[in-house]
Amino acid sequence: MSAGLKRDVLELVRPDLRGFGGYKSARTEDISGDVWLNANESAWANPADASASVRRYPDPQPAALRTALAGLYGCAESELLIGRGSDEAIDLLVRALCVAGQDAIVATPPVFGMYAVSARLQDARLISVPLIDGDAGFAPDIDGIAAAVLEQRAKLVFLCSPANPTGRAIPLEQIEALLTRLEGRALVVVDEAYGEFSAVDSALTLRSRFPELAVLRTLSKAHALAAARIGVVIAEPRLVAVLRAxxxxxxxxxxxxxxxxxxLSTAALATTQQRVATVLSERARLQAALSVLPGVRRVYASDANFLLVRFVDAERAFRALLAAGVVVRDQRAAPQLDDALRITIGTPEQNARVLAALNAQAVAA
Incomplete structure (x- = not known):
């Protein structure tokens, strides 16, 4: 723990939830038997259930998956909570720490919208500290974030790294500096949904020194399991227990x-690594090709599996891509991005279609 940290991480949790036990389901009881009649489940499998396993309620925190994820991220199983993607973890953190109508969170727009949505649902104030658009791309205002927390007593800071939709990862020393300056007065949550595509070290390397740090990871992106909805929050074990409740x-x-x-098997992870390498190669190729297209104002450097691109006429570019059957994310409603589209890195063939469509509309213009 950093010498400046004086507060117990549980002091950041809502007072009424610090001893909250939550709902105790039938699957949380440590009992054994061969005739299970304690959860009012069907005695017969559904005709479509070939495995005959879906009639039973699942383990709330599946043991084999928990072990695999702890190994993947290099943490203790007690530090890890599995949820329905990172979205659920964000919602749980806001609900567990913020007293409705009283507490606040800090977010850094333009950024992933679920931080603001979860704050609104909990009636927590949203304090925006905008990213700064500089020569190297968008970057967080670390001084502004620290000032917002200290002056307005925010309970949570959400840092997206690599950031969605702007693409850049936050250098580890900046996250460390923020944690040190806040002296445990807020929980700093680093959302690393795109971490596999970045060369910047994970904030997980700081966990042992800073109890007021939580890290979000997901299998939705690099691991291609978006529909399975598997995400984790990695945090101090007592905080994990509160979130589970x-x-x-x-x-x-x-x-x-x-x-x-x-x-997450050895063979599957090897394939994932190969595909990540392809994404990195294609990201560089697509960035270079887009940068010289007529009508493109700027292509931001990215540490993620997408590129943020500014256009002279973003509407025209968006429509040209749609006409070619290519769907990208329109970012024009986001702060500071009224001329921007976000383009996910696809296969080499898909990326070629993006370039062909934009080239065609540039020639037509």
């Missing part, structure tokens, strides 16, 4: 857990 009784469906375990 606030979570729904059975968050992880058995088929999703089984698929995720298979998707």
């Amino acid at each position: 606030c979570q729904a009784p059975y968050p992880i469906p058995t088929p999703c857990a089984e698929l995720a375990v298979a998707g």
